[in-house]
Structure formats: structure tokens, C-alpha cells
Amino acid sequence: xxxxxxxxxxxxxxxxxxxxxxxxxxxxxxxxxxxxxxxxxxxxxxxxxxxxxxxxxxxxxxxxxxxxxxxxxxxxxxxxxxxxxxxxxxxxxxxxxxxxxxxxxxxxxxxxxxxxxxxxxxxxxxxxxxxxxxxxxxxxxxxxxxxxxxxxxxxxxxxxxxxxxxxxxxxxxxxxxxxxxxxxxxxxxxxxxxxxxxxxxxxxxxx
Numbered sequence: 142x143x144x145x146x147x148x149x150x151x152x153x154x155x156x157x158x159x160x161x162x163x164x165x166x167x168x169x170x171x172x173x174x175x176x177x178x179x180x181x182x183x184x185x186x187x188x189x190x191x192x193x194x195x196x197x198x199x200x201x202x203x204x205x206x207x208x209x210x211x212x213x214x215x216x217x218x219x220x221x222x223x224x225x226x227x228x229x230x231x232x233x234x235x236x237x238x239x240x241x242x243x244x245x246x247x248x249x250x251x252x253x254x255x256x257x258x259x260x261x262x263x264x265x266x267x268x269x270x271x272x273x274x275x276x277x278x279x280x281x282x283x284x285x286x287x288x289x290x291x292x293x294x295x296x297x298x299x300x301x302x303x304x305x306x307x308x309x310x311x312x313x314x315x316x317x318x319x320x321x322x323x324x325x326x327x328x329x330x331x332x333x334x335x336x337x338x339x340x341x342x343x344x345x346x347x348x
Contacts (some may be wrong), residue, residue, distance in 0.1 A: 142321075142325065143328050144327055144329045145170070145176070150330070159226070164226045166281045166314050166318050167311075167318045170333055171333055171337065179333070180338035188289075205225065206222055206224045207223070207224065209228065210226075210251045211228070212234060212250065213251060213254075215249065215264060217249055217268035218246070218249075221244075231284025234282075234284055234285065234313070235251075235282055235314060235317060236251060236283045237250045237252050237317065238264055239278050239279070240278065241269055241278055242276070246269055252317065253263050253313075254313065255312050260312070262317075262321075282317065283339065285314055285333075285336055286336070286340045287337050287339075306316065
């Protein structure tokens with residue numbers, strides 16, 4: 142189940158349609174003022190290039206502990222043992238993070254296809270120690286630039302190759318939202334910087 146601002150998120154409370162699906166839920170979340178503000182805050186942070194920190198040089202007793210994820214990988218880390226965990230280059234992929242508020246245990250994945258979402262999420266959740274369904278889990282999604290309009294998924298006239306090349310980001314994000322909504326766990330959305338929130342366009346509207 143998805144929570145926002147501490148309460149369960151119900152799509153029908155945020156759209157005028159009498160029926161809803163995972164696409165509507167994704168769009169409703171993306172348009173929610175809380176998540177729009179969170180995305181704007183992220184985009185306002187100046188870009189930085191990370192280098193090997195000085196403390197990693199030989200001779201220092203304490204070193205920062207990093208975990209880096211490649212595409213289609215995930216890792217779960219205890220904050221007492223790991224300082225930083227992350228990924229990058231999530232063009233049409235999603236950097237997806239779950240953090241247990243109770244103990245700070247954090248699982249991060251670099252998801253690249255709707256086909257791996259169900260198994261991937263199950264693996265991430267199973268890696269949490271002493272987890273129970275009543276735990277409050279913070280969720281962050283970043284990546285997946287807008288490679289098609291939200292209406293693309295309903296257009297079945299294109300070829301299979303066109304579908305593979307166009308609309309990948311939206312279908313992946315929709316699948317993640319759909320899966321979270323169906324789970325019993327309490328997922329508190331903190332960040333949803335994907336699609337239009339993570340896309341810059343030129344003067345001709347090209348992403």
C-alpha cells in the first residue's frame with residue numbers, strides 16, 4: 142500500500158475519472174504538491190562530481206564505505222556498516238530505494254524493465270532484517286526521463302519494435318507503482334523524480 146503525508150493514497154481522491162488504473166495512480170502521485178515540491182528540491186541541488194575522498198587514501202584509519210550498483214543490481218545496507226549506497230545513469234531505468242524507518246536499513250535497486258519489478262521488489266524486501274508488515278518504509282524513485290507521452294501505452298497501432306523503443310520509462314514506472322499498491326507493506330513516498338520531473342526539453346520539445 143502506498144502512503145503519502147502519513148495517510149493511505151487513494152487514486153480516486155485525486156482524479157475525476159470513475160475508474161482508475163496504475164497509470165492514473167502514477168500520474169496522480171506525480172501531480173501531488175508534496176512530491177512535486179520534493180522533485181523541485183532535488184533539481185535545485187547543484188550537480189557534483191564525486192571523486193575518491195581523501196579519507197580513502199592509505200594511512201587513514203577510517204574510510205568511507207561505498208556501495209555502487211550497476212544496471213539490474215540491488216543491494217541492502219546497514220547504515221552502521223555502509224556510508225553511501227547508490228547508482229547512476231538511470232536514463233530509462235529507475236533508481237529505486239526503500240528505507241526502513243525503524244532501523245535505517247536501506248535497499249537500493251537499479252531497475253531497467255517492468256519484467257523484473259515483481260521479483261526485484263520481493264528480493265529487496267526479503268533482505269530486510271527483522272522486517273514486519275507494520276514497518277514504515279520510505280520510498281524514493283529517481284530516473285526514467287520522459288521518452289513518450291502518458292497516452293502512448295494505450296496506442297496499440299505501433300509495431301512491437303516501436304513499443305520497445307518508445308514509452309519504456311512510463312511502463313516501468315507504472316509497473317513499480319502498481320506493484321507497490323498491491324503489497325501489504327506500508328510504503329511512504331518521499332521522492333518521485335521521474336518522467337516529466339526528470340526531463341529537460343529543447344526549444345522544439347525534444348527530450
